[in-house]
Structures are given as structure tokens and as C-alpha cells.
Amino acid sequence: MKAIVARAPGGPEVLALADVPAPVPGPGEILIDVVAAGINRADVQQRRGFYPPPAGATDILGLEVSGRIAGFGPDVTRPFSVGEKVVALLSGGGYAQQVAVPAGQVLRLPDGVDVVTAASLPEVAATVYSNLFMTAQLQAGETVLVHGGTGGIGVMAVQLAKAAGARVIATAGSDEKAAMLTGFLGADAAINYRSQDFVELVKEHTDGRGANVILDVVGAKYLAQNLSALALYGRLVVIGLQGGTTAELDLGVLLAKRAAVIGTTLRARPTEEKSIIMDGVRSNVWPLVASGAVKTIVDKTFPLAQAAAAHAYFDSGSHVGKVLLTL
Template identity: 35%
Template sequence: MKAVGIRNGKGNADALFIEDNVPDPVASSGRVVVAIKAFGLNRMDIMQREDKYPYPLLPESGKILGVEFSGLVEDVGPDCVSGFKIGDKVFGLAYGGAYAQKISVSEKTLLPLPETLSFETAAGIPETYFTAIQAIHLVGGLQPRETVLIHAGASGVGQAAIQVARQGGARKIITTAGTDEKCALCRELGADVAVNYRNEDFAKVVERELEGKGVNLIIDLVGQSYWHRNTACAAMEARIVLVAAMSGSMVEGFNLRALLNKRLWVLATTLRTRDVEYQAKLRDRFVEVALEHLSTGRMRVALDRVYSWTQIAEAHKRMEANVNAGKLVCLVDS
């Protein structure tokens, strides 16, 4: 098969190329081989491409990039019990390997594709929605009528988090984003307030909007540069869920008193290194919380651009520039 390779094993976006004669994956016990129609791009792909991943990946991640995809079932391995058949339209989550014509994945992280969703839309769902549901429900424990602050609201995870929080009964949702266009997208998706962080201090906006009471749940993908303002605008006994650290992970002037004075909970979570049983549980929660809403249009994925996978370098450059307002997806079209 063909797959996206990286010249010399690591490099910039121009090091990406379509590689021929890559070994086909196998449908071993409990696994399904999918002929990929589309795959989603995520910022973790940049770190892996550059060989700068912040923690060791599991062996099953492999060398091929990509963790979310859609396509057609090509083969079903022995001992599979989920009922998938050759030719079924599916989408799902993987530890790696989605930048390719074919992938072998556990049946436990695969889902049937609703007729109302296209391959390109579905390819942008799994990583973002699974991560958002994990952060808001499994880790953050959102309760009805609580207030939520979501950073990087126009990112794939941020978009999903806004909609998951709204569906979960949040009383007020405040987001941050870097352009007026991205802020408008956040409001379209259900945010009550969207703060352009280049023009306003989000902590002051939270104080104003919540009348000095602070926010109950903070979903943070930014990290270091937001830490002090996060603790400043958090409510008593608020939860801060760290999903990523795009601005860095070392916090200067860290003072434990900021946590003690408000009895704050700080929780950190990752998804890619969770075992398959945890990811299966998360898949089931996704079905419960979001799948029907996505199939009927009550929830959605905003696609920024859809590329041919032959334009993978261009797609990575757009992602690195952080100008996309929505998901970037590639079609496996050759």
C-alpha cells in the first residue's frame, strides 16, 4: 500500500511524501482492516513528525502518523464480535497509522458511520470528540448549571468541547481564540462569550461575566502562559483540566497557595497512551453523548479545509501556522 512517509525519519512539513510499497496491515485477532477514505490532522502529528513527542508513545503507534480516520471495512479478523462486515462504512480512533491507504485497528475503537455524515466530516470527529468528552465528563466531572472556560475554542478539541459542555447542561460557556473569525465560530457552536486573547484578558472577562464568582471548570490546551490567569479566575473548588501545553509546560513563579486558597483541583489527562479498554469505554460514552447529535446536525464538526493527501505538506504548514478555524482533513484519493 501507500502511506505518508517522513524523509530521514523526521523533519519539517516538506519532509512528508507519499511512500510506495509499505506493507499492508493485517486483520489479526479482534482487529479490523479499513481502507481509508479520509484522515484528520492533529497538532500531535507535528510533534511526531519532528520527533519531539513529549512522552514515549506505545509500540502500536508505529511510525506512520495519524490517529483518526474514516473508510470502508476491507477485512475482519478472527474473534471479532462487533458485527462489522466487509464493505461497511466506518470511522474510528487509532494509536497511529491513519496517514495511509489502509489501517488495522481494534474493533473496540471503531464505529459505524451514520449515513448523514461524509467520510471527510467523520474523519475529523474521533480524536477531537473523544478528547473533549474525556476532559469534560470523565475527568472534569461537569455538573448541570456549572460554568466552563474552554481555551483554544476554535481548535478541533475546543469546538467539540463547546458542544459537549452545552449538551451537558453548562450554564455559561466562555472560550478563548486568537482571531475575531475564530471567536465567531466559537459562538456559532454554542459559546456564550468568546474572548479574542490578543485584544482582551480572558481572566478579566470571566470576572465580569460571572460577577466575580469565578468559573467552575477550565479546559486548558494552552498551559504555561495561561496558568496564573486560570487560577486567578477559577471559582472556589474549581477543576482545571490540562489537556495540552501548547505554550510550554514550565510555569515561572508557581505558588501552591494559589491552589490552596481556593481548594482547586488540577487534573491532567492524555488519550493516546491509554489502553484499548479505556478507549473503548470512551467510545461508548461518545455514542451516548454525541453520535446521534452529530448524525442529526445538532452537533457538528467545522471543517477548515479538505486537502488531497498528496497536499499533506501544505496541510501541515497551515496547521503549524495556526490559521485554521476548524479541522483540517485529507482525502486518500490516489
């Protein structure tokens, strides 16, 4: 089958279309003919050589796909049938014509979403649902600060938090993107992090209290500022390291606020945990997508063979929402 491989760590130019062996579904796995695959920051980090796949996972990039069921391995108990349109959360392998994935990580499409657009959903929905609601226990009436509000994760986080009754403040890299956050996506406030102090503005928007929950994709660069922006009993959930891995933590601030700093990843979790998360997505996120309360935002699509161009566009930071590869 055809798949995109990274010939060496580096920029988008290292990505190339190649012939690789087709996957064979193992026990409890479903074989999917891929229609579209989402591009995520983790793919970029893997391409650069900074985020190797978990033990036993393919080194082909791609953490989410949409497609049609092509077959089953032994012992698949979930009620799927060949030809059904589905999405899947992966540990890797999405930039390919076929992928084999544990059945617990496969969901039917939400109502009203076409099979290409659906590829924009599984990884971001699972990441946001697991972190904001399962881990941080975000509650109605609380304030959440979402960093990178117009990226794939951010777009989903803003909408799910609003749907849950939270007050949402989000950051973006331009005034235009900030306006989209408060207009189209419904955030209560937006901050241009290039020209504004997000700590000062979070406190201004919360009468000095700070944010109850912060969802952070930046990491070390924002650690001190995030702690300053947290409210009493606040929860800082770090899910990305775009701003580095090492920073000094002021334990005095952490203790004074009775706050928590939580680091999580999704990709390396056991299949059982991912299945629980995907069950939560099906029950709690899919109805919001089907009703239109949560919008699916695809910025641009590229054919699979143009994965290098797609990554170059993704790296530019121009996109709002998701960038997809299509087959």
C-alpha cells in the same frame, strides 16, 4: 500501500508519500480502507520530534480516520461487516491507505454524516467527551472556559458543553474567530486572547466566581492565569502543551480554591479505556451530531499526497474546525 512518512523531525517539508507494508489485523482488530484522516496537533508535535508514538504503535502519523471495513483479524466480536462505513480512533497510522485498529475503537458513522466529513469526529469527540464529562464531571449550569475555541478540539468542546447545559466561555486568536464562537457555535462569551485578558473577562462574565472547569491546550504558559480564573472547587484539565511543559504552581492558590489540576492524554491509554470512551461517544455524542445539535466543521481537505501542504496550512493557524487528508 501508500502512506505519509516523516523523513526526519522538522517542518511540513519532512512529510513524504512512500510505499510501506500494509497492516495485517491482529486478534480483535479490524482492517479499514481509509477514506479520510484528520490532522491533529499531536501529529504536528510528532512530526517535530516532540511526541513519539506509544510503545508498539506505528510511527506513521494519524490518530483518526474514516473509511470502509476491509477485513477482520481473529476474535472480533463486535457486529460489523465488510464494506461498512466507520470511523476509528487510532494510536497512529491514519495517514495511509489502510489501518488496523482494535474493534472497540471503531464506530459506525453517526446518521447524516458523509464518510469524508466523519473523519473530523473520532479523536476530538473522544478527547472532549472523556475530559469534560468523564474526568472533569462538567454539570449543567456550570461555567467552562475552553481555550483554542475554534480549533478541532475547541469547536467540539464548545458545542458539547452547550448541549449539556453549561455556560461556555471560549478563547480565540482574532476578533473574527471570537465572533464565530458566539455566533455560529453558540458560546456565551468569547475572548480574543491576543488583545484581552481572559482572567479578567472570565471573572467579569461569572460575577467574580471564575470558571468551574477549564479545558486547556496551552499548558505551562497559562498555568498561573488558569488557576486565577478557576472558581472554588474548579477543575483545570490540561490536555496540550503548546505553551511549554514547565511552570511554577502556586499551591497556596490551589489549596485556597480547593481546586484540582488534572493532566490527561488519550493516545497512550490502554485499548480497554479507549473502548469505554468510544462507547460513551456513541451513546452521548453521536445522537447530538445526528440531530444537528453538534455541527461537523471541516475547514479544508487535501489529498493524502499533499500532506506537507496540509500541515503547512494547519501550522498557520488559519483554520476553523478540522483539516482533513483524503484518499
